[in-house]
Amino acid sequence: MKKSKSAVVMLVALAMTASLAGCGDSGAPATTTAAPAETTAKAAETTTAAAADNGGDATTAAPAAEETTAPVAADNGENKEYSDDEIKEFTAFFAVPGDELNAGNRVQEAIAKKIGAKCKMTWLTGQSAEEAVGGFVALGEYPDFMDGSTGMSTLVEAGAFIAIDEYWDNYPNVKNFYSEADWNKIRNEDGHVYIIPQFGKVNQYDTSTVHNDEAFWIQTRVLKWANYPKITTLDQYFDLIDSYLEANPTMEDGTQNIGYEILTDDWRYFCLENAPFFLDGYPNDGCVIIPRDTQKAVDYNTTDTAKRYFQKLNEEYAKGTVDQEFATLNYDQYISKVSSGRVLGMVDQYWDFQTAENSIKQQGLNDCTYVPLGIVIDEGIREHYHSAPALDTSNGVGITVSCQDPEGAMKFLNDLLDPEVLKLRFWGEEGTDYLVDDDGMFYRTQEMRDNAVDKSYTNANLCPYSYFPFYGGMSFDGKNAYSPNYQPSEFYESLTDEVKECFEAYGVQTYVQLLQPSEENTPWYPMWSYSNALTADTPDGEAWMNMGEVKHEYLPKVVMAEDFESQWTEYLDVYNSRCDINAFLDGINAEIQRRIDVANGG
Amino acid sequence: MGDIMKEQQSAAVVRLSKDKHRSSLKKQLKNQRTLILLSIPFVIYAIIFCYIPLGGWLMAFEKYKAKDGIFHSKWVGLQNFTKLFSDDIFLKVIRNTLAMGIINLVLGTVLAILFAVLLNEVRLILAKKFVQTVSYLPHFLSPIIVTGIVFDVLSMEHGIINQVLIALHIIPKAVNFLAEPKYFWWIVGLTNAWKETGWNSIIYLAAITSINPDLYEAASIDGAGRLSKIWHVTLPGLKPTILILLIMNVGNVLNVGFELQYILGNGLVQSVSQTIDIYVLKYGIGQNNFSLGTAAGIFKSAVSIILIVVSNQVAKRLGEEHLF
Numbered sequence: 001m002k003k004s005k006s007a008v009v010m011l012v013a014l015a016m017t018a019s020l021a022g023c024g025d026s027g028a029p030a031t032t033t034a035a036p037a038e039t040t041a042k043a044a045e046t047t048t049a050a051a052a053d054n055g056g057d058a059t060t061a062a063p064a065a066e067e068t069t070a071p072v073a074a075d076n077g078e079n080k081e082y083s084d085d086e087i088k089e090f091t092a093f094f095a096v097p098g099d100e101l102n103a104g105n106r107v108q109e110a111i112a113k114k115i116g117a118k119c120k121m122t123w124l125t126g127q128s129a130e131e132a133v134g135g136f137v138a139l140g141e142y143p144d145f146m147d148g149s150t151g152m153s154t155l156v157e158a159g160a161f162i163a164i165d166e167y168w169d170n171y172p173n174v175k176n177f178y179s180e181a182d183w184n185k186i187r188n189e190d191g192h193v194y195i196i197p198q199f200g201k202v203n204q205y206d207t208s209t210v211h212n213d214e215a216f217w218i219q220t221r222v223l224k225w226a227n228y229p230k231i232t233t234l235d236q237y238f239d240l241i242d243s244y245l246e247a248n249p250t251m252e253d254g255t256q257n258i259g260y261e262i263l264t265d266d267w268r269y270f271c272l273e274n275a276p277f278f279l280d281g282y283p284n285d286g287c288v289i290i291p292r293d294t295q296k297a298v299d300y301n302t303t304d305t306a307k308r309y310f311q312k313l314n315e316e317y318a319k320g321t322v323d324q325e326f327a328t329l330n331y332d333q334y335i336s337k338v339s340s341g342r343v344l345g346m347v348d349q350y351w352d353f354q355t356a357e358n359s360i361k362q363q364g365l366n367d368c369t370y371v372p373l374g375i376v377i378d379e380g381i382r383e384h385y386h387s388a389p390a391l392d393t394s395n396g397v398g399i400t401v402s403c404q405d406p407e408g409a410m411k412f413l414n415d416l417l418d419p420e421v422l423k424l425r426f427w428g429e430e431g432t433d434y435l436v437d438d439d440g441m442f443y444r445t446q447e448m449r450d451n452a453v454d455k456s457y458t459n460a461n462l463c464p465y466s467y468f469p470f471y472g473g474m475s476f477d478g479k480n481a482y483s484p485n486y487q488p489s490e491f492y493e494s495l496t497d498e499v500k501e502c503f504e505a506y507g508v509q510t511y512v513q514l515l516q517p518s519e520e521n522t523p524w525y526p527m528w529s530y531s532n533a534l535t536a537d538t539p540d541g542e543a544w545m546n547m548g549e550v551k552h553e554y555l556p557k558v559v560m561a562e563d564f565e566s567q568w569t570e571y572l573d574v575y576n577s578r579c580d581i582n583a584f585l586d587g588i589n590a591e592i593q594r595r596i597d598v599a600n601g602g
Numbered sequence: 603m604g605d606i607m608k609e610q611q612s613a614a615v616v617r618l619s620k621d622k623h624r625s626s627l628k629k630q631l632k633n634q635r636t637l638i639l640l641s642i643p644f645v646i647y648a649i650i651f652c653y654i655p656l657g658g659w660l661m662a663f664e665k666y667k668a669k670d671g672i673f674h675s676k677w678v679g680l681q682n683f684t685k686l687f688s689d690d691i692f693l694k695v696i697r698n699t700l701a702m703g704i705i706n707l708v709l710g711t712v713l714a715i716l717f718a719v720l721l722n723e724v725r726l727i728l729a730k731k732f733v734q735t736v737s738y739l740p741h742f743l744s745p746i747i748v749t750g751i752v753f754d755v756l757s758m759e760h761g762i763i764n765q766v767l768i769a770l771h772i773i774p775k776a777v778n779f780l781a782e783p784k785y786f787w788w789i790v791g792l793t794n795a796w797k798e799t800g801w802n803s804i805i806y807l808a809a810i811t812s813i814n815p816d817l818y819e820a821a822s823i824d825g826a827g828r829l830s831k832i833w834h835v836t837l838p839g840l841k842p843t844i845l846i847l848l849i850m851n852v853g854n855v856l857n858v859g860f861e862l863q864y865i866l867g868n869g870l871v872q873s874v875s876q877t878i879d880i881y882v883l884k885y886g887i888g889q890n891n892f893s894l895g896t897a898a899g900i901f902k903s904a905v906s907i908i909l910i911v912v913s914n915q916v917a918k919r920l921g922e923e924h925l926f
Contacts, residue, residue, distance in 0.1 A: 134887030137668045154890040158668035264869055325758040328780040328868050333753070536889045545889070549691075552869030560781070 071173040071417040071476070082116035088408055090119040092145035092397075094467045095132050098123030101459055107433075108463035111424050115415035117408065119145065119465065128266060130154065142400035144409055147198075147467050150267070152395055153533045156194055161398035162406055163192035171410045173417035177201060177469055178391075185598060186393045195396030196413070198466075202473035206389055207486040209510040211350060214274070214284060215372030215385045218345040220502045224367065228505035234279060234309065237375050238316055241344050245321060251342060259321035261346040262313070263334045264556055271348050272559075273551050276306035279377040283384040283521075286528025287544070288588050295596070297527075297588040299581055301551065302572060305377045310555070314564045327556035341368035358453040366496040374515045387525065388518040389472070394529035397467055416468050419476040425464045426483035433462070434484065442480045442487065449494045452484065523599035524592045531588075540587025543580040550575050662896040682897040692881060692898065698787075699877045699902075702863070703855035705791035711848060713799045715840065718806035719832055734807075737800025745861035752793055752866060756780055780866060783874045790862050805847065806840060813839035842923040849917060849925050853910030856902050878902050 100122060101108060112118035122143070124132055133151030136142050137158045148155040155161065165183075168175040177196065178186070187193055216237055222244045223229070231237055238260070245259045263271040274286065277300040282289045288297040300306060316322045323329075329337070337343055338356035341363065346353075350372070360368050374383035399409045415421060427434050427442060433452075434442045444452070451457045464470075464483075472482055481487040484494070492500075492509060508514055534541035554571040561567035631638065657672070662682055664675040686692050717737070724730040740748070755761050758776040767773045779785050817835045826834065860879035867875030876884070878898055886895015910925075917924040 128888060130888040130890070131883055134883075134890060137890070138887060138892065140668070151890075154668075157890070269869065324776065325778050325781075327870050328778055330865075330868075536885070536891065549872070553872055556781070556868075556870050 071176070071419060071422075071471075081113045086116055087112045088117040088405070088412075090117060090145060090403075090409060090412060091143035092119050092121045092147075092467070093123075093132075093136070093143045094121065094147045094397075095124045095129035095149035095151055096147070096467070097125065098467075099455070099459055101463055105459070105463050106461045107424055107428055110429060111416075111421055111463065111465075114424070115412070115418070115421060117412045117415070119412065119468075121465075121467070124149070136160070142402040144400060144403040144405075145397055145468075146400050147195075147395065147397045149395060150532045152195070153535060155398075156188060160400050161194035162401055162403070163194060164196065164399065164410070165193040167406060167410045168193075170407075171414035173414040174410060174469075177417065182391060185391065186396070195398040196469050197392055197396035198469045199395075199472070200389075200391040201469070201471050202389055203471040203476065203482065204474040204478075206473050207481045207488065208512050209488060209491040210485055211372045211386055211511045211515060213386060214270075214278065214347065214349045215515065216275075216345065216347055216375040217350075217353075217370040218373055219341075219343075219368050219370055220498045221367035222344050223371070223502055223505075224498070228502065231373050232376060233379060234312055234375055234377055237345070237373065238312060238321065242316075242319065242321055244344060255340065255342055258323045258337065258343045259345070260316060261323050261329075261334065261337060261343045262326040262559070263329065263331065263346070263348065263352075264327055264552070265329065265331045265334065268331060268352065269552060269555070271346065271352075272555055273301075275347050276300045276303060276309050278383065278385060279309055279375065279381075280305050281376055281381040281383055283387045283525060284528070285524075285526055287531035288527060288585070290522070290524065290527065290592065292522060295524075295592060297585045297592065299585065301547070301575065307568060308377060310558050310568065311564055313559045314561060317559050318562075322559065327560060341365040345370075355455075358455070361453055361496070362450075366498045369496065369499060371499070371502055372511060372514055383516055384519070386512055386515045386518045388521050390521045390525050392526065392529045394533050397469065413469065416465055417470070422470060422482065423475065425470065427480075428462055440477065440479050441489070442484070443490055443493070444484060449484075524595040527588065527591070530591045534587075538587065539580065539583040543584035543587075546579040547575070547581075547584065550578050659896060659900055661893050662900050664893055666893040666896075668890075668892070678893075682893045683901075686894060686897050686901065691876070694873055695876050695878055695881045698874055699856055699858055702787050702790055702858040702877065705787055706794050706858055707848075707851055707855055709791050709795040710798060710802055711844070711851065713795050714802035715806055715844065717799050718803035718810060719836055719840075721803065722807060722810050722836070723828065723832070734800070737803070739800070740797045741801035743797065745859075745865065748793060748797055749862060749865040752789065753780075756789070780868065781870045783871045786866070786871045786874045789866065790858075793862055793866075794859070806843060809840055809843040810836060845917055845923045846925060849910065849913045852913040853906050855909060856906050 098121070108118055127135075129149040130151040133148045133154050136146070137154055137160065142160055146155065146160065164174065165187075174196070178201070182200070183193055186195065186197065218231075218237070218240075222240060223231075225244055225248070226240055229236075229240065231240060241259045245257055248257060250256055263269070270286075274284075277289045278284070280289065280300070280303065282291075282300075289300045289303075290297050313322060317324075323337070323343075335353065335356045338346070338353050339359040341360050353370075357369055372385065374385045376383050397413075399406055399413075403409050416425070430436060433448055434444050435448075436442055452462070470482070472486070474480070475482050481490075484490050488509070495503070503509060503514075506514060531544055534544045536542045536545050550571075554567075554574060558564070558567050558571055660672050661675070663677060663679055664672070665678050665681075666672070666675045721730060721733060724733070755763055756779045758764055758778050761776075763779070764773075764776040768776065779789060813836065817839070818831055821831050821835050856878060858877050858879075860877060860883070863875050863877050864880055864883075867880075878901075882895040882898050886892055886898065914924050914926060
């Protein structure tokens with residue numbers, strides 16, 4: 001027994017060393033969380049392309065047609081080429097999902113040779129933006145450039161950024177990117193500019209062809225089957241899906257069709273929760289309804305429209321039209337379902353599922369791509385799914401205090417706005433990625449278009465630096481749009497025959513025209529730039545967080561409930577008792593007033 | 603090694619009562635210099651990685667702002683702890699952590715012992731080695747892969763569990779297991795069991811090999827069959843190992859992990875899926891409230907220490923093997 005005892009002691013000693021090592025690890029939760037990140041080989045396929053091709057996300061938006069000081073060329077004497085050892089390499093982290101480019105990406109190298117710098121970009125994987133940003137703040141070390149997305153306020157508060165306005169006198173492209181009035185909106189309370197909102201600038205005029213925002217989407221095959229009916233209300237939308245599903249339960253290869261999909265993963269649960277304000281005809285303020293006349297915020301979560309919408313989903317879930325396992329799908333699983341072409345319709349932002357649609361195109365399932373519908377709850381309501389671009393001052397890219405070479409970083413930002421470099425970023429290299437006709441108009445061959453939606457090709461060859469500032473709208477040559485998807489001729493040519501047929505049936509030329517034209521934005525639009533930045537420190541922030549918690553748990557329950565009425569009542573009870581709605585609305589109303597005052601020059 | 607130490611210690615104690623304290627300490631140091639030298643690197647390691655970071659605990663008593671740093675943030679005393687324990691969510695989080703911890707502890711211990719004992723009975727060496735190797739493998743899988751497998755197995759569309767249950771007419775239609783709060787703890791528990799049973803059994807298998815073979819022979823002569831040999835020889839021989847590991851694991855009850863719950867969880871089950879670690883991430887790091895997160899972390903450490911001391915005392919009282 002003695003022998004066995006000492007063996008035990010040895011084992012214990014071993015085990016303790018092991019646990020000691022474990023204790024070293026647990027000190028750094030940030031690193032552990034990086035693991036879930038890797039998950040997503042598939043999900044990671046997401047966004048760069050989205051942002052790249054369409055210049056941004058919901059945020060997109062730019063103060064339309066305002067005067068632009070044309071940026072100047074990089075000052076390297078035009079033809080000089082930087083050699084490899086002269087090229088500086090910066091690092092960047094953007095707290096949004098995206099694709100990492102391959103090392104030696106062709107256009108990235110071409111830009112580096114021209115301006116003498118490049119940037120290795122990493123993206124959010126797995127965690128939420130707040131958690132990723134919190135990890136950086138805890139560490140106190142940052143990449144050279146950062147965009148904190150919804151974790152932005154944490155970064156600014158932690159003093160992570162250098163004041164760009166202290167450096168910008170030598171970098172006119174940066175300084176002139178926005179007008180003085182716009183910079184004033186962006187300035188921090190201390191008067192400094194720390195971030196540059198990337199998606200805010202339109203040169204000349206907006207050429208949007210793609211509805212990059214939220215809508216009720218539907219596959220063209222469904223519309224075609226019903227002979228392109230006019231669909232405006234929620235009931236019509238689901239009737240159409242139901243009858244199509246009944247007639248066509250499976251796809252050609254025998255896979256079951258899914259009538260309607262709902263994404264509820266983490267912050268992406270907007271696909272479930274925010275439709276009520278659209279259905280009532282309000283634009284995407286994200287967190288509230290704000291009637292133009294009263295200018296006072298209204299909570300959309302408990303309106304009659306909300307109840308009718310969720311009741312409809314509940315009925316459709318019971319019928320089996322709504323995917324039975326929607327509530328547990330994470331984003332990867334959702335994208336893989338949509339990519340299969342089985343999903344007839346859903347509510348989503350276009351940038352959120354664009355990867356899936358690209359994949360559908362690549363598989364040649366051309367009748368399974370989507371068009372947006374401006375669905376409302378009752379006939380006669382004017383929908384506001386498409387909004388004119390607006391400056392989102394809550395997000396942007398900044399240079400961090402960890403950057404060793406802020407002057408170099410400023411030069412990099414400055415050079416990226418050079419018209420020639422902009423062309424490289426969004427069109428690629430002439431001859432390889434696009435061709436020029438006799439009139440100076442850019443166009444692409446079918447092969448080039450196919451390459452541009454092929455993930456493996458774009459990662460190896462194209463480099464839009466999509467989260468760095470750029471000019472949307474028109475190119476500085478005055479002829480072409482800034483990017484192929486915004487070039488009306490090129491855009492139309494690149495459409496599949498199925499989509500062209502659908503457009504023809506509805507008498508439109510672009511996705512945007514399927515919806516009502518956007519109206520002039522209100523001075524407070526978009527309010528989500530306020531709610532996204534809320535933290536639990538303030539009463540309205542705490543209420544906002546509790547609302548999120550309750551809705552995350554109860555809204556899927558409401559949809560899946562066997563007894564809708566009692567579940568809805570339970571939801572309202574918990575919602576009203578856990579969330580201080582008035583505190584939330586007070587905060588929102590104060591911000592509305594502040595924005596109105598700023599707009600009035602107050 | 604342990605025996606030598608004990609002898610030296612008792613010798614030192616005897617001397618201590620006779621000589622002056624200082625000279626005896628010197629002698630003791632001299633006698634044990636090899637041991638002391640051997641332990642120095644580990645002491646340094648522990649100081650750097652386990653004790654110095656404890657300075658960060660100050661954050662729990664401040665309203666910490668990253669900009670001001672630990673030394674210039676506002677001191678708020680116990681305010682963060684008060685907030686923590688008046689938060690319904692945190693109380694649920696403690697419940698979840700304990701529940702999953704206990705499920706893990708019980709399943710982890712029982713299955714590992716069972717598996718080790720059964721494996722030990724396999725007489726075909728090749729088969730034994732093969733099973734052993736295969737059963738370790740899940741331990742080395744990243745939680746991401748493990749959760750991917752769980753998602754596939756539980757899927758409503760093509761998951762094997764739903765298919766089998768439907769084929770056996772146990773359920774009429776596919777069940778979305780991950781959407782039901784009542785299944786969540788067990789899904790996590792069983793996933794952990796699947797992942798770790800093989801690995802945890804190594805230590806028991808090693809302990810079994812050190813049981814004196816004479817005991818088995820004697821038992822056979824007394825007419826004991828396989829089962830009674832397991833019951834009367836193997837398990838008693840394992841008892842010290844089991845107890846030591848149990849004490850250490852009790853201290854780890856609150857370390858129920860983070861990845862599985864974080865990835866398998868969703869809005870519907872959030873009231874049962876969040877653990878202390880997730881809470882720290884979500885409300886501490888995610889909401890930029892490092893102070894609250896640190897307070898939750900301190901609470902977790904305090905409970906762990908209490909648990910380990912209590913279980914050690916219990917073992918001591920029962921006259922069994924104990925850690926300290």
